[in-house]
Amino acid sequence: MSWLIVGTVPDDSFPLIEGQISIENGLLKIGNLKINIARGTPALAATACLAARELNADHPRALLVGDAGKGAGSRKLYAHLVDIMADLDVAGFTFHYLQPDVYWHNQILWAIQARTDSPCLVADAGFMYVAKMSGFAADYDLFTPDIGEMCFLADETAPHPFYTRGFLLEDESRVEEYIARAYQEKNAARYLMVKGARDYIVQGDKVLTTISEPAVEAMEAIGGTGDSLTGIITAGLMAGQDIPHACHMGALANRYLGVLADPTPAYKVGDLLAYLAGAMQQGRTGG
């Protein structure tokens, strides 16, 4: 299935660019541009590329722009995406590191909903924040929060995870309570993949399954391991898997990445990608 990964590169001078992505000499390639795979959207896109290859799916496409936090790049991307929305041939979107902006979020969501098809909508990172902030979380198919972000979804007043109220502590033993609260307040997507020591795959307010093994603690400290998980899930969806299946495969493969790489907390996500093919194989066979 055709898929578009939408996000940012942490360099204000990087241009707005859309095209098929590939990996070349350890760098992410789009058009004639090459990007370091350290974390963020480049890490998600690179993982999706490699995982798609393992699943015999086409390479994903990406719409990227430079934005180091001032938001100008994100706004440029939002306006462009609204302009081209009607003509895009795409079965799904994965929205990622983008400056939260409710006005532009709503323009994009409404442009998607004006289409005659119903592309699958996955949101992670900043775009998940703004999807919740806008009040349209329930219009999304999948969010991929970690425990802190799950608390944010559960807090109906919080405009950002930084303002999550203190009674919603990052207490993994209370994840199901947070999930129920997020759905009650209509602040969750149709499916959730809650990342943590135990991963929760959720549909509606029902926990479909949890995954806690194999466990490699150092993965929590490594920047980009949440991005790699969303990348693998994106590849699964591109390969035609349904959302719970893609999340299950992603959770297992990401965990086996840790087992095979045996990282310290000083590893980089790029160090792990060499193990992706083996991790996906082990995920499929159960180790």
Next chain:
Amino acid sequence: MSLLKSIFGGTPDKLRGVSEKGIIVFHHTSEVIKAESLLKKAGLDVLVKGPPPEIQTGCDMVIEFPIVSQLQVLELLRKNRIEPVQVVSVQDHLLEPVSLFNIKDFGDFLMVRAANMKITVHKQTHEIVNVSGGGCPDVPFLAEQLVGRNLFEVAEPAENGQTLCGYSLQLAYEEMKRRCRG
């Protein structure tokens, strides 16, 4: 429905969602005016408004700003020696920022988490080995600036950060420094 959305597209449904705005409260009106000009010049979408009645202040004007840009706003004010009384969320001005830190000891490495941001340091060398979490676009940028550098020699996240994620990282960074000093 789509037609209605295209007609009313510029006016998001006010009954849904939470506010993305914050309020900055100042001591004096002169500070509001100076801050407004400064923030507008920096390209920020700010408006001068009346304060909610619950906020006790000597000044009858506040500045509304996009809350994700809090770090950028405060840094600009700091550089220009304007010290606000209070920064709050429009949604519920009693909201308090996350104040608890989550600490994980990996043996040779220590990780500190503040809100949605984590920083990990090698305990002996004080090298910042990882930055993770967050969702705003300055996070990958800040990570590039910090990782591989010494905790006590690197430019603080607040110097280059722009958003609330950057501000969370600054808090995690300060807590890490406090712990590494012993």
